[in-house]
Each structure stands twice: as C-alpha cells, then as structure tokens.
Amino acid sequence: KQEVTQIPAALSVPEGENLVLNCSFTDSAIYNLQWFRQDPGKGLTSLLLIQSSQREQTSGRLNASLDKSSGRSTLYIAASQPGDSATYLCAVPHRGNTPLVFGKGTRLSVIA
C-alpha cells in the first residue's frame, strides 16, 4: 500500500528565505507526482506536476524535483513571501486512473 510522508509537518521562516519541503513515498511505481497548495478553509490548488519520466519542474519561484528510485520529491521555494503561507501537499497516483494518495502536508508560515 502506497504511503506518502511529508517533512517537516510545520515550518516558520522569515520573509526572503529559500526553503525546501520534503515528500517521500514507499512505492516507486508512480505515474506522476503532484504538489498542491491549500489555504485555510479552501480547496487544493495545483502547483506543479512531475511526470514519472521527468526529474524536475519549475514554475516561477517554485521548483520541484523527483527521484523515483529513492522515493523522494522536494519542493523548493525561492525568496519566500508572506503570501506563500499555506499548507503544501504532495500526492501520487499509483498508476493511471487511480486515486491520489496524499501526505499530511507541511504547514508553512512566512513571517514579514
């Protein structure tokens, strides 16, 4: 059974810092990996999707990497801003047309 773990559970940083969020998964037979952002009381916003054949994806100040063989992904946020404060979730489908398995998320606070 696929299990997804996110470390740390919570993180508080001053504005302007670069930071790394970690995601690990137990079964490397994944189809892709998706990073989401969730604001309090809101749904999930897709940030980045990395296909299983890719090693990284970039969008603005965000960069996500994927190492399937070791079962790890990292989300790098450059020059953090207070508006980045949210919970970040990673999720993997086991294969096509299967549901996403989520980690519990990392709750990020960026202090001005």
Add this chain to the structure above:
Amino acid sequence: GAGVSQSPRYKVAKRGQDVALRCDPISGHVSLFWYQQALGQGPEFLTYFQNEAQLDKSGLPSDRFFAERPEGSVSTLKIQRTQQEDSAVYLCASSLPNGENTEAFFGQGTRLTVV
C-alpha cells in the same frame, strides 16, 4: 465551467439527518474523484467515476455513503443518517483521461459539520 464547483460550501447537519453534496466538474473531464479531509490531515480517497461508471468505491467508509454521476457530468455524494465522525471537508476533483501529464483539479470543498 472555469473550475470545479462544489455546493454547498458549508453544511451543518443534525446527527441522523441525510445530506447531499454536489460536484460540478470541469467541462469535458471524464474522471471524477471524491475525497474526505479530516482536520490536519491530507485528503483520503472515497470513490472514483469515469464518465457515469463508478469504477472504484473502495474508500467509502460505510454503506451510509453513496455516490452517483448519472449523466457523466455532475456528481452527488450522499451520506445517510449522518454521524459526528462524518464531520470533515469533502473535496471533489476532476481530470481528463489519464496520461502521465494529467493534472487533477480540485473544488473548494464542502465543510460538513454534524452536531
């Protein structure tokens, strides 16, 4: 529509009451998923549709939970005889037929509180 739409956004139900939660997926998305998110946890899978066919309902916690998507578009998640442990946020997601680059898009969720 522009995104996945869920209604109502908030629902308070008395224990024992039946509730119905609606999901309107992105137009053209054949795959539709329901997830349940408890406070401080990641979403957990409930059930999955491809068009009108319910292909996987292994995540439904009990036979009080029922989902349908009769015309392959709008879906309804129904919970009968609600109990306090059903209190959670219910999220709906839709996507195109799966490929490696298929993204799942989520609605805002319905927060259900059973009192």
